[in-house]
Amino acid sequence: MLPIERGLEIVMSVAKSKERPDRMPAEPVPLADSVHRILREDVLSDADSPPFDKAIRDGFAVRFEDVVQIPSVLTIIGESRAGAGSSVTVQRGKCCEIMTGAPLPAGADTVVMVENTERVSPTSVRILKTARENEGLLRRGAEARQGDTILRSGRRIGLADLGLLAGAGKSSVAVSRKPRVAVIATGDELVEVHENPKPDQIRNSNSYTICAQVEDAGAEPITLGIARDNLEDLREKIRRGLDYDILIVSGGVSMGKYDLVEKVFAEFGVEVLFDKIAMKPGKPTVFGHHGLTYVFGLPGNPISTMVAFHMFVRPLIQFLLKAEATAPKILDAKLEAPAKCDPERAALVPALVRFDHGQYWIQTAPWKGSSDLVGLSRANALIMIPSRPGTLERGDTAQFLLME
Ligand code: AMP
Numbered sequence: 001m002l003p004i005e006r007g008l009e010i011v012m013s014v015a016k017s018k019e020r021p022d023r024m025p026a027e028p029v030p031l032a033d034s035v036h037r038i039l040r041e042d043v044l045s046d047a048d049s050p051p052f053d054k055a056i057r058d059g060f061a062v063r064f065e066d067v068v069q070i071p072s073v074l075t076i077i078g079e080s081r082a083g084a085g086s087s088v089t090v091q092r093g094k095c096c097e098i099m100t101g102a103p104l105p106a107g108a109d110t111v112v113m114v115e116n117t118e119r120v121s122p123t124s125v126r127i128l129k130t131a132r133e134n135e136g137l138l139r140r141g142a143e144a145r146q147g148d149t150i151l152r153s154g155r156r157i158g159l160a161d162l163g164l165l166a167g168a169g170k171s172s173v174a175v176s177r178k179p180r181v182a183v184i185a186t187g188d189e190l191v192e193v194h195e196n197p198k199p200d201q202i203r204n205s206n207s208y209t210i211c212a213q214v215e216d217a218g219a220e221p222i223t224l225g226i227a228r229d230n231l232e233d234l235r236e237k238i239r240r241g242l243d244y245d246i247l248i249v250s251g252g253v254s255m256g257k258y259d260l261v262e263k264v265f266a267e268f269g270v271e272v273l274f275d276k277i278a279m280k281p282g283k284p285t286v287f288g289h290h291g292l293t294y295v296f297g298l299p300g301n302p303i304s305t306m307v308a309f310h311m312f313v314r315p316l317i318q319f320l321l322k323a324e325a326t327a328p329k330i331l332d333a334k335l336e337a338p339a340k341c342d343p344e345r346a347a348l349v350p351a352l353v354r355f356d357h358g359q360y361w362i363q364t365a366p367w368k369g370s371s372d373l374v375g376l377s378r379a380n381a382l383i384m385i386p387s388r389p390g391t392l393e394r395g396d397t398a399q400f401l402l403m404e
């Protein structure tokens with residue numbers, strides 16, 4: 001059995017292998033559709049930001065020397081508002097009324113906020129509190145200079161980035177095309193969600209969770225429905241699935257008499273590179289490729305499927321998208337209760353994690369094995385228990401994946 005890291009290396013080495021062309025070309029999308037996509041261009045600031053010395057308070061633009069001694073009374077000689085600056089020059093003893101976002105008039109070097117002033121007459125104001133020089137304003141170019149790189153290719157476009165792109169005038173943004181991922185559930189016991197299962201049936205949940213994981217990873221899911229545990233049905237669906245960038249089949253990869261997925265993979269000439277991982281849950285995870293299609297057979301138990309997707313499929317999608325970070329985000333926590341190790345397999349177990357006193361604390365959550373979605377939904381993390389003899393003790397450091 002392969003350790004998880006080795007399995008991931010194999011997936012990545014296929015993705016990196018030379019005969020594969022650049023799978024995910026860049027495509028332009030309207031700015032509004034670009035959030036959470038992977039940026040494929042370096043974006044430069046098209047102007048200084050802010051583009052002028054800008055007030056960041058409502059108040060009065062003054063000369064610092066006039067507000068050192070307070071209270072002082074200054075003569076108001078003009079008004080500068082957002083979108084309409086003032087052409088006055090602020091001389092000693094004078095000031096200019098100013099609003100947030102307005103250009104600082106010539107001569108002024110400080111903005112006293114209105115809360116620290118008292119209007120004496122329509123043309124004069126008393127400064128009640130001294131200010132620091134340059135207070136209440138942002139100098140031209142303080143955030144970025146024209147021509148500065150503000151975003152780099154490979155970045156997942158977040159909310160702040162979206163605002164930055166808008167500010168930089170990018171109405172169209174180059175992002176990675178989404179890999180198209182075919183999803184097939186397998187099993188004679190499965191019925192669709194709107195159906196009522198007979199006594200020996202269950203509802204298909206994997207198609208939903210896998211598609212959601214695919215979307216969350218930044219790819220486009222296409223569900224091909226449920227294949228029954230017979231060669232004809234599996235052949236028909238898997239043949240269709242092999243036309244996509246990635247094919248994910250859930251279930252049918254264990255040792256049971258009706259686990260036929262690997263047989264059909266072999267019939268189609270899928271080159272399988274591993275079919276067992278030293279991971280609990282998720283041992284019978286299958287990975288191979290066929291032409292330019294990456295092929296996964298994930299174990300059918302809902303939590304096994306999720307974990308295997310997270311460890312192997314998600315990093316592949318990130319790589320194909322040319323995202324700057326491909327590895328799952330792993331954090332450290334202190335164990336609040338001992339956790340038993342398995343010498344054969346690394347385990348990923350639902351856990352409860354909390355943040356307290358500057359660090360994470362974790363303990364395994366109650367669950368009844370790899371089909372227990374109830375237990376998983378009450379947990380907020382997956383703790384990674386290394387494969388070795390013995391026990392992780394209370395107070396030991398353990399790694400975990402945070403779940404939303
Ligand atoms: P298998 O890997 O096909 O042996 O399935 C392992 C377990 O996962 C069995 O209890 C299945 O009923 C269950 N299972 C398989 N596919 C799904 C699915 N799409 N949704 C929910 N449970 C599933």
Ligand code: MG
Pocket residue numbers: 186187188229251252300
């Ligand atoms: Mg099955």
